Amino acid sequence: MKPPRCKRRLRARLLLEDGTRIEGCGFGATGVRVGEVVFTTNMVGYPEALTDPSFRGQILVYTHPMVGNYGVPDPRIKVHGIPAHYESDRIQVEGFIVTEETVPHHWASVKTLHEWLRESNVPGMSRVDTRALVKRLREKGVMMGVLAVYEEGEEPDWEELREVLEKSPRYDDIRYAELVSPTEPITHKPEGIEAKYHVAMLDCGVKYGILRNLLSRGFQVTRYPCNTPPEKLVDGYDGVVLSNGPGNPALLEKQIEIVRGLLEYRVPILAICLGNQLLALAHGAKIFKLKYGHRGPNKPVVDVTTGHCYITTQNHGYAIDAKSLEGTGLHVWFINPDDKTVEGLRHEKLPIVSTQFHPEASPGPWDTTWVFELYSKVIENSRG
Numbered sequence: 001m002k003p004p005r006c007k008r009r010l011r012a013r014l015l016l017e018d019g020t021r022i023e024g025c026g027f028g029a030t031g032v033r034v035g036e037v038v039f040t041t042n043m044v045g046y047p048e049a050l051t052d053p054s055f056r057g058q059i060l061v062y063t064h065p066m067v068g069n070y071g072v073p074d075p076r077i078k079v080h081g082i083p084a085h086y087e088s089d090r091i092q093v094e095g096f097i098v099t100e101e102t103v104p105h106h107w108a109s110v111k112t113l114h115e116w117l118r119e120s121n122v123p124g125m126s127r128v129d130t131r132a133l134v135k136r137l138r139e140k141g142v143m144m145g146v147l148a149v150y151e152e153g154e155e156p157d158w159e160e161l162r163e164v165l166e167k168s169p170r171y172d173d174i175r176y177a178e179l180v181s182p183t184e185p186i187t188h189k190p191e192g193i194e195a196k197y198h199v200a201m202l203d204c205g206v207k208y209g210i211l212r213n214l215l216s217r218g219f220q221v222t223r224y225p226c227n228t229p230p231e232k233l234v235d236g237y238d239g240v241v242l243s244n245g246p247g248n249p250a251l252l253e254k255q256i257e258i259v260r261g262l263l264e265y266r267v268p269i270l271a272i273c274l275g276n277q278l279l280a281l282a283h284g285a286k287i288f289k290l291k292y293g294h295r296g297p298n299k300p301v302v303d304v305t306t307g308h309c310y311i312t313t314q315n316h317g318y319a320i321d322a323k324s325l326e327g328t329g330l331h332v333w334f335i336n337p338d339d340k341t342v343e344g345l346r347h348e349k350l351p352i353v354s355t356q357f358h359p360e361a362s363p364g365p366w367d368t369t370w371v372f373e374l375y376s377k378v379i380e381n382s383r384g
């Protein structure tokens with residue numbers, strides 16, 4: 001097939017681990033990046049997805065065909081001192097692949113998607129049949145890939161790209177959480193409302209949406225580096241939040257040990273996504289890798305205690321082995337009715353609220369934000 005015509009004289013090549021070669025146009029920065037190629041069924045919400053620290057180390061493919069329509073919002077717009085439309089202070093993905101990168105028309109846009117990626121030094125690829133690419137990832141599973149964006153006439157050799165890919169470490173073997181965790185404690189106070197609770201957070205790469213949800217419900221939050229010992233997280237706090245975060249949870253022995261330590265203090269815990277996985281691992285349960293993950297804002301979960309179904313936002317590539325939970329004290333709370341995997345946990349004795357999905361959504365539906373209110377009730381009850 002002939003390569004597409006490209007604007008800005010920027011072209012792109014994607015080589016997958018299985019040898020698949022895809023030619024497209026480039027946008028954003030020029031350069032070569034290696035990552036795990038994953039897809040999301042988000043329709044909008046690209047500012048949130050691109051800045052979600054849980055996407056660190058991954059090349060993100062959008063299934064929705066047009067991306068960029070509403071441009072890029074102003075990061076200076078804040079709620080409780082946190083950017084309202086972003087999930088962290090930078091683009092986290094290694095690369096971005098879309099069918100069509102569009103010209104924005106929106107009153108709140110301050111730049112185009114192309115400009116944002118360019119100044120962030122992140123390459124983007126467009127004019128690609130993302131349906132064919134996603135089908136391949138769905139059938140073969142997510143795989144490593146190398147994305148090259150270059151000026152017309154400077155195309156990299158496919159063989160060179162294959163060598164780059166072969167020499168690069170694999171996504172599953174890198175402790176990404178340590179790369180996105182803060183180096184010093186950071187405290188966020190709710191603005192304009194009273195702080196009713198003060199929680200410590202083991203921050204393995206928290207999404208700002210989780211902070212916004214906690215702050216707007218009267219939680220003061222102190223974020224700690226992800227290697228902070230449990231003793232520091234319990235004294236003077238009403239509870240501990242285990243954040244979301246990127247990468248293979250089974251590599252995080254230190255964090256699993258910290259969570260095991262926290263359990264001994266019987267503190268009220270809210271765990272989200274990576275936090276949910278660390279909680280399970282700390283109880284001796286097992287994790288496995290999903291073939292192509294759950295990434296998108298339209299993922300159903302069923303509360304097995306009530307039979308109620310909710311539509312949730314999810315972004316995870318690993319899942320908890322339900323059988324391995326037997327005898328740990330943790331019980332399955334939610335399952336994904338599509339593949340029956342575990343989507344949330346409660347403990348038979350300890351004050352724990354834990355979800356694999358994202359109750360803060362961002363982007364996505366707000367149907368499960370009540371999880372944050374449930375956590376405040378758990379704190380109230382544990383105060384006695």
Ligand SMILES: NC(=O)CC[C@H](N)C(=O)O
Nearest residue numbers: 244245247273274317318
């Ligand atoms: N969003 C998250 O916290 C992701 C958790 C973990 N890195 C996974 O992919 O399963």
